[in-house]
Amino acid sequence: MFSKSVNFLIFVTTVLFVTVSAAPAYNARAQLELLEDQIAQIKYQLNQSTDQNLPLVVEDGNDYERSNGRSTRQLAWQPMKRSLAWQPMKRSLDSSKVQLITGLENRLMEVLSAGKELGVSNEDIINHLKSRNFNK
Incomplete structure (x- = not known):
């Protein structure tokens, strides 16, 4: 069927x-x-927990901690020390000038190529940048 x-x-x-x-x-x-x-x-x-706000008492049977008073702790966030790996690296002044010039040249080449795609000549872009820098 x-x-x-x-x-x-x-x-x-x-x-x-x-x-x-x-x-x-x-x-x-x-x-x-x-x-x-x-x-x-x-x-x-x-x-209830905010009303009490008492320190936490750790009972582990360690007499050394009790004698020094280290068994009572507040339940609060404590910042950690930063390790050496997180410290910023110092840059040498000799290479920074060369890097700055190279970065500026690369950025200028990007701007000029974008202007060329939009139909703006390189001379117009450079004249505009010069006029902006001289006005400041």
Whole structure:
């Protein structure tokens, strides 16, 4: 009667319908109330922790730490020391002049080629740059 593909399509549609209709329907109001209760508990715990604000006492049985008073600590962020790898490198003054001139030449070549693409002559661009620099 039907071809195999039509039978397969009917089977898949039936399975999909049964799966969707058998899926549990969640009660949105119950979930909302549960979330509100959780938010209230979190707010209560936050208020309780800010009211106390006591130092943390570490009990590990080490007499040396207790005698020096190092067992009490505040729960606060403390900055770390910067390692040598994060320090900026110093540049030599001899190479900086050459690098600056090379960088300026490269940037000028980019501007001139962009101007050429837009139909502006190189002389017009250089005259404009000269006029801007002399006005300052």
